[in-house]
Amino acid sequence: MEERPLGYVLDGATPVRATFVSSEPPKLGDYVVIRSTGIELLGFVENIGAKSVMLATTHSVKEPSFIQRLNELRLNGDTFFEARVRIVGDVNDPEFRNPRIPPPPGAPVYPAPRELLERIFGPGSRGYIRLGVLAARPDVPVYVDVNKMVTRHLAILAVTGAGKSNTVAVITDRIVRMGGTVLILDFHGEYVESDIGGGRVNVIEPRLNPRHLNIAELMILLGIESRYYHQERILRKAYARARESNEAFLDALRRAVEQLRGKEEPKALAAVLNKIEGLIERYRDILDEEAGDMLSRLRPGFANVLDLSRVDEDAADVIASHMLRRILQARKAHRVTGNGLPYPIFIVVEEAHILAPKDEDTLSKYWLARIAREGRKFGVGLCLVSQRPKNLDPDILSQANNKIILRIVEPSDQRYVQMATETLSDDLLEQLPSLNTGEAIVLGPMVRMPTLVRIDLYEGRKGGTDPDVVGEWLTAREMHQEHSQDPVLDLIEELTMKR
Template sequence: MGFTGKCYGETSPSRVSFVSREMPHVGEYVVMEYDGRRVLGMIESLLRGVPGVTEDLNDPETVERIVRVTGGRQYLRGTVRILGDVETLEIPRVPPGPGTEVRSADTETLRRIFGRGSLTLGRLLSADVPFRVDINRMVTRHIAILAVTGAGKSNTVAVIVDELLRAGGTVIIFDMHSEYVSAEFNHGSVNPIGAAINPARLSLREIKRLSNVTKNAYVQERYLSRAHRRVAPEFEGGGVSAEDFLRRMHEELDHLLAENSSDKRSIIDVQNKLEYMAEAYDEIIDLETGGIIERLRLNHANVIDLGLVDETGSDVIVSHVLQEVLQSRKDYINHGEGLETPVFIVLEEAHILAPADRSTESRYWISRVAREGRKFGVGLALVSQSPKSLDPAALSQANNMIIMRLIEPNDQMHVQRASEALSDDLLSHLPSLNIGEAVVVGLMAPVPAMVKIGEFTGKLSGGDPDVESIWRGMGGKG
């Protein structure tokens, strides 16, 4: 059932206040007709009261008498955020006048507005209307998916990936918790990619990160750099193993040791750290010559399983792949050689890869891809349950946001600073969203919306274990 109300007080082209006897809902869309145009708005806040019962009354009996005299007659007051002309979605320059009727938007109008996109994300919370977004604007302008644990982030990612596969898209998922490696999508297949890299293909910065040669170890850094500068050109054509590369690095360090005996301790430390790298990261040091780019499959969900890789290893793998993808797409656009298809990259635990309080290799390359990826068809999805811990520069580059339940005020304010489209009223509803409900803002959506994300009907391997059933099944054992 719809409702009608009336604008009152002073109005503006962006917001108006209304009063009504009928009960609308926060997030409900309304239409106002004035100056020869139909204008769409969304109810952002509501207050409910009884005439005569004001805030300065503190006597329950007085309140009861007033309610009895008025017959319990109530009124609703609220604010409407004006979203734009129904046909063009342009914000009108003239505000509605006091007394302008505010009424529920009809289903046909909503279907016309929210059915323009090609990716079905879910349905409006306020009406049984599909909510679709623009794939081009989602991929090229990037997206952040933010929520507390258990609010529905994984389901949202799965819905988006499945819809992109339906459209023939190529996706890379950095799977931090091994949720997607054995997933079953309805509209495409998973291409599992082992989290393995050949150190011969790594940059000096990445080798320093894995071997723990820190910035303040100046002498070690100098000799590692010299050895790498001599060895790296030998491996530019490929065709050699990781063992060959590490052996050559040790040989060059031995030569440097003979030439610089005064720095014996530092050079030996570098050799020890390279040995530590080979042992500590045995699972990701790849003896094959091919890189991850060569293992990608078009029109698939390419899942790089980082579930057993530590934070440092994940940082290097993610940064390396981001760099390779961006460069390969540049090569294709500029020279016709390289990765021929646009790519959408999902970064789980983005606040670990691009933290707000320290520099990482991934943080640098996430920022680079966010700035340059639009021109070369490389899109990012930053997924995080701790927005306040995520690099603000990276978050601000996401021109689209799916914001699910967020409870902590610092998380909410961090998100609001990164998105001009998230108003105070919309922000206030984030703690009360149910599982799977979200506020969606950004260029991919026609207007801000409160949405029930669709349920992914394929299979994911993540989720919380049924602890009670496991315990009961183990009854009597031990």
């Protein structure tokens, strides 16, 4: 039996977009095939509107009772649907390249066959991992190309609670299971106790050997801004001397500063000494003279989780930038000399807008920008994760050619993401606030064409879920009542509650 068309193309189609009408509602994010003599084009449904033949003829009438009466007189079949479609490729082209001619008016539109979609979104080779299923076709799995994800970088963007952590867990778990190495800069300790990769999680404590810090990193921890040029000059002189000493680095640094008495401005010298004392007191938990190179703590084939949940933002910036710098340098060294880091690495940057803010310079921002530009050549990939895209540096964000965009409500965030994404149309932009939890628009070289995906649910153990606040309150109250044995205190509490 010949397949019945879903609808028909209207006038004004282009090689990029077409509009068709249908008596049955197509699904947002679904795929259709436009067939005509000599052409067979695949289209992605970006927008749908419902219309009435009767109401369309009286569109200038706004009186509610009149519209109610018309509604009572409407016949079956009065409602029709108008859908805007992005034409994403020529079905008869092995590479699904865009057509050079538009579909003609009146061309029939059919639902895309499942076999065709499986061929497009299925695993092209051993370098693919499953991300989820088509939101409009849950029976069609979606796979992404890991090579293109790593070398072209990735951004995962959404409001809090839309599914960012789950998406990170799914991607990391499947990369690790295929033998890949991932580093997660974890601001909230979400992945410290996870079982990603079947338990292949390596937690890296935020410990730094102060002797391994460069002068810029040390200035951040000391709180010496570049405008304090007397202090910076003193520190640079002392730093060079301390690096040559065999005693503990911070002791050697303090001694080197004291040896500059009478040779430098006294107030600046006293300020540097005070800041060294403050550094020792403030960061005693992360500074360790016995700590080795941070690269030595990475494990290949693992999800390496750098736990930044116990440090402040300045320390997190220094630790993250130190690791980023060492990774890029080590991968370059391996390419040139054969030494250094012998395996590619995919770096997931949680809270990327903190480490790479739009209007502020940080050490991490510098190295993230370097990796965004150069990492492709050396097997260092970035995954930027943020719930505030507009606060993220635009140059770094634009370098992430792949994007997984979950629900984004704030209009300024939406527009900011669109400016950094060539293939995010206005129609797709309109859908961002209405996406369900776990649904995402997926764009970039890692997929053959833009698509709306329902991300798989990570079934293992991870953090990032909302706490049961009421449950914890009730538990705390029960524990308090069980341990309360002082009748006087109980009486006071009872009187207070009555009052």
